[in-house]
Amino acid sequence: MYADNLFQAFMLTMFAGLATGIGSMLAFLSKKTSKRFLAVALGFSAGVMIYVSMIEIFVKAKDSLVAAVGPTRGYWYTTIAFFCGMFLITLIDKLVPEFENPHEAHEVSELERNPEKNEAGKKPNTASLHRMGIFSAIAIAIHNFPEGLATFTAALQDPKLGVSIAVAIAIHNIPEGIAVSVPIYYSTGSRRKAFMYSFLSGMSEPVGAIFGYFVLMPFFNDTMFGLLFAGVAGIMVFISLDQLLPAAEKYGEHHLCTYGVVSGMMVMAVSLLMFS
Secondary structure (H helix, E strand, O other), rough: OOHHHHHHHHHHHHHHHHHHHHHHHHHHHHHOHHHHHHHHHHHHHHHHHHHHHHHHHHHHHHHHHHHHHHHHHHHHHHHHHHHHHHHHHHHHHHHOOOOOOOOOHHHHHHEEEHOOOOOOOOOOOHHHHHHHHHHHHHHHHHHHHHHHHHHHHHHHOOHHHHHHHHHHHHHHHHHHHHHHHHHHHHOOOOHHHHHHHHHHHHHHHHHHHHHHHHHHHHHOHHHHHHHHHHHHHHHHHHHHHHHHHHHHHOOOOOOHHHHHHHHHHHHHHHHHEEEH
């Protein structure tokens, strides 16, 4: 069953990872960031991820574990795995260098400035800016690893569900690409370097899929799937609450963010109803 979906699962994970490079390209092609659009898009992504995690992924994980170990233990295992996923991504957040928040709302218009001078007409501390971009790329790469594992695992079990998760993660990877590109370009003046670092930070998503395939696949059964899927639900809910919603608030108005969340939930609900 799982083997039949391997290729599609890898491709969806690759698509989600490539979105950081798309963000970098948009930064170079656009004159100005549409902050209102980004606010709605990030809220939409959060709505999709929260709804699908709580309504679909958690339930499927519970069903799998209940079938494997019984109703009571299965529910306990699902709940514990869900919060273990949250704990894992929290631990990753703590270990990531805090030189700069990788989800800070950067402006595309920052790329239009002269990279040799700041607003006061003086040369900026390019070494500091370069470190900022490098640390942003590292931080995003670390965050993208479990996201890649989440996309791969979901697509492996249910390709339609994998598509929804891949699209949601890709949307939130686009501004991450901007977050890497802006300081790298501003410090070096090189669009090529800015794009390269942005692109490489997104490639940790397929690395997460490869890890899932080579390390976890040999042990894949109903129990392993249930535990992993419940953990993925926890990771996605935490990412939505800790990263997507705060970033959406920074980009735009509170109501735009909320409208995006509700729209994402509605679209995900209709999608699940249509393809159930």
